[in-house]
Amino acid sequence: MIVRLRKGATQEQLDEVVRRIRQAGLRPDISIGIDTTVVGVVGNTQSVDENLFRELEWVDSVIRISRPYKLVSREYSPDTRRFRIGGALIGGGEVVIIAGPCSVEGREQILSLAEQLQAAGAQALRGGAYKPRTSPYAFQGLGEEGLRYLEETRSRTGLPLVTEATGTHHHPLPGGRVEDRAVLEAVVRTADVVQIGARNMKSYGLLEEAGRLAGAAGKAVLLKRGEAATLEEFLLAAEYLVLHGCPDVMLCLRGIRTFEAQSFQRYTSDIAAIAILKRESNLPVVFDPSHSTGDRRLVHAVALAAVAAGADGLLIEAHADPRAALSDGQQCVTPDELSRIVQDVRKLERMRS
Numbered sequence: 001m002i003v004r005l006r007k008g009a010t011q012e013q014l015d016e017v018v019r020r021i022r023q024a025g026l027r028p029d030i031s032i033g034i035d036t037t038v039v040g041v042v043g044n045t046q047s048v049d050e051n052l053f054r055e056l057e058w059v060d061s062v063i064r065i066s067r068p069y070k071l072v073s074r075e076y077s078p079d080t081r082r083f084r085i086g087g088a089l090i091g092g093g094e095v096v097i098i099a100g101p102c103s104v105e106g107r108e109q110i111l112s113l114a115e116q117l118q119a120a121g122a123q124a125l126r127g128g129a130y131k132p133r134t135s136p137y138a139f140q141g142l143g144e145e146g147l148r149y150l151e152e153t154r155s156r157t158g159l160p161l162v163t164e165a166t167g168t169h170h171h172p173l174p175g176g177r178v179e180d181r182a183v184l185e186a187v188v189r190t191a192d193v194v195q196i197g198a199r200n201m202k203s204y205g206l207l208e209e210a211g212r213l214a215g216a217a218g219k220a221v222l223l224k225r226g227e228a229a230t231l232e233e234f235l236l237a238a239e240y241l242v243l244h245g246c247p248d249v250m251l252c253l254r255g256i257r258t259f260e261a262q263s264f265q266r267y268t269s270d271i272a273a274i275a276i277l278k279r280e281s282n283l284p285v286v287f288d289p290s291h292s293t294g295d296r297r298l299v300h301a302v303a304l305a306a307v308a309a310g311a312d313g314l315l316i317e318a319h320a321d322p323r324a325a326l327s328d329g330q331q332c333v334t335p336d337e338l339s340r341i342v343q344d345v346r347k348l349e350r351m352r353s
């Protein structure tokens, strides 16, 4: 529910609206604009009588949000949420390029690759220190050691870091060793943007905790769509993050499971979903052409399709030697290929505006 105050409403009048919201057991979310003040009523508003606010003469209108997701909807806030990722602004019209290897594989690898990707036009470095792998025998990531290499890479290059939190639990390492810090806390401390992966899109406990911790630390979250999640489920998962304290959330589409899976493409690229999310939600939308295709030969074309459909950012897996990558090598582009993609993205972007 949104309560819009009349132009010129005083602080005391705003306080009265806030008092009524709190008294009903709900939370106010105040936005003061140039000529109007709008107060979002956060919580379960179903049983709240609109007249509680309508009867106040300084209230202009009371609007119920029709969608099941509230804070992330366009109805709640017609403006796209914009925020900085290092020097780049996401949601501001320019396509933000996030690139990096699937996994951080070693110190030298990430340091030299980051420099090459930056030269190719990457504005943020993405690399997994904790990897959610389908097989328990596959490389699980370097854990804390990987985070340390990422930190060093950021101080050398200035690139902001996007890295995944796989859970609130401890991280198992080869040889039965377990790290002593919860993965989420370690990632929130290091990352500029905390990635929540497709497999965890419905881990509601993780979403709540990530919203709280990332929000308190002033960090953003990149939330990936589950491979079989509806867009409504996806938006409700984002709602968890925002409701629990993190307003700076990016929605990341990464392909969905269809009957096509695995033969020619790993997933099916959900391009139309970009335009749907842009219409339905106030959050910026990022597209991942790497996981959605699973094939480096398709990444360039699908990246451009995503930009044409309105994406605010791209998440592209890249590796100096894709054939030697410890994970997802078949879908990694080289720094040279990334550079060509970025050049075309910049051309297409000019046509969009």
Ligand code: PEP
Pocket (backbone or CB within 6 Å): 102, 128, 132, 196, 197, 198, 199, 224, 254, 291
């Ligand atoms: C990844 O980004 O490397 C990853 C594991 O992606 P997803 O969660 O989309 O499968």
Ligand code: MN
Pocket (backbone or CB within 6 Å): 102, 291, 317, 327, 328
């Ligand atoms: Mn990957």
